[in-house]
Amino acid sequence: MQRINSYKLAEILGCDAKNIVNIDIDDISTDSRKITSTSLFIALKGERFDAHDFVADVITRGCPLAVVDHLIDGILPQQQLVVEDTLKAYGKIGAYNRSLYKGTVIGLTGSAGKTTTKEEIAFLLRQFAPTYATGGNHNNFIGVPQSLCEMDMSSRYAVIEMGMSAKGEISYLTNLVKPDIAVITNVYPMHIEFFENFEGIAHAKAEIFEGLPLNKGTAIINADTNFADILEQTALTRGAEIRKFGKNYQPNVSFETQEQGEQYLYNAWCALKVVEALGLDVAKAAAHIKDFGALDGRGKQHVLKLPHGGTYTLIDDSYSGQPEAMKLAIKSLASSPCKGRKIAVLGKMAELGDTSLAQHIEVGKLLARTNIDIVVGVCPEMKDMLAQLPADKTQYYFENKDAVAQFLLNNILQNGDKVLIKGARYSSKLYQVTDELLKLGE
Secondary structure, eight states: OOOEEHHHHHHHHTOOOTTSOOOEEOEEESOTTSOOTTEEEEOOBOSSOBGGGGHHHHHHTTOOEEEESSOOTTSOGGGEEEOSOHHHHHHHHHHHHHHTOOSEEEEEEOSSSHHHHHHHHHHHHTTTSOEEEOOTTOOSTTHHHHHHHTOOTTOSEEEEEOOOSSTTHHHHHHHHHOOSEEEEOOOOOTTGGGSSSHHHHHHHHGGGGGGSOTTTOEEEEETTSTTHHHHHHHHHTTTOEEEEESTTSOOSSOOOOSSOSHHHHHHHHHHHHHHHHTTOOHHHHHTTGGGOOOOTTTTEEEEEEOTTSOEEEEEEOTTOOOHHHHHHHHHHHHHSOOSSOEEEEEEOOOSOGGGHHHHHHHHHHHHHTSOOOEEEEESTTHHHHHTTSOTTSEEEEESSSTTHHHHIIIIIOOTTOEEEEEOOHHHHOTHHHHHHHHHHHO
């Protein structure tokens, strides 16, 4: 981040600077293990921790200043910036650092594929100029301020990802990010249990356009997604230039993707639309798409060894279990070339509220129509999915993920097989099955 004086920090946070230590801050830390003599430590509170418990320790170890929501006993008051809410204070600092950035900021949100699309946009933009991007999926109330504070201030472009699970969250984040270009990848019924209806999710995603400069920003929208009209109408209220991508808005260039599947085309179309909006050479960017591969947990393929000889292909799509992404992954597996059998290991889909039963049944009906040979359902919700399969399609059920990896290796997998693993990350925990298979198959 840009170096900032403690007095300026106090001004940004609305604190009394009279008795604050005069120090230049070079970095922000929320991790008590990662502090230096020029760090600002922000004491955040979580469900399972309160970093205020570590403030005295970080000051003792040489950190000169901390942001707290109450004075901590045992350390000097002049080393504490007292605010009402430390998380919001983090956001204010991130927003200030963003205000100093001279490059172009691309803000991105969507129900599925955000992180992959963000990485692909950044990958293509790096073919033209230095580009910064959100690390991993740091897209929430902590991750976005962190991303803004860690921006490479010398870069020409910055791609910032924003996520949400409720109304108002994107509104807050986009007003920190202040994007010049705002992108919505898609709108699916993700987190629908927190909304009155599906349309509410579209309105919540469209909040990203609030951060655009009035009558100067650009909105990039998936023309084929649910409620695309709502997204466009909302962007127009900011006077944004509308640019669309989709089946009827393809770039006039050809390209190849490393992975097969409709979702990879949409990711590429979206990234190329950003390139186009920036006035860069779309043909040059398109030529590099074949060099961009799927990310860990998001469709990356691994050829792994079997215990008794031979190999199989693991499609690691274990990061998310959102219904539309689940269907796309199933279709991709069904249409992909395979020397052996096609196997789908699927975990529950979470945060679907009253639609959960219908969504799991719908996935099961899709599976029933495919050429996938074996289906493994993990978690009780998947019984409804498995019930839709015809008698000639082999199926297995597991209450949880614990024995799945060993079962696959010892009872199912054969030379030439291709296996997809996908499910809600924290509910089904199928990523742990992937981790075990990767470890044993290296």
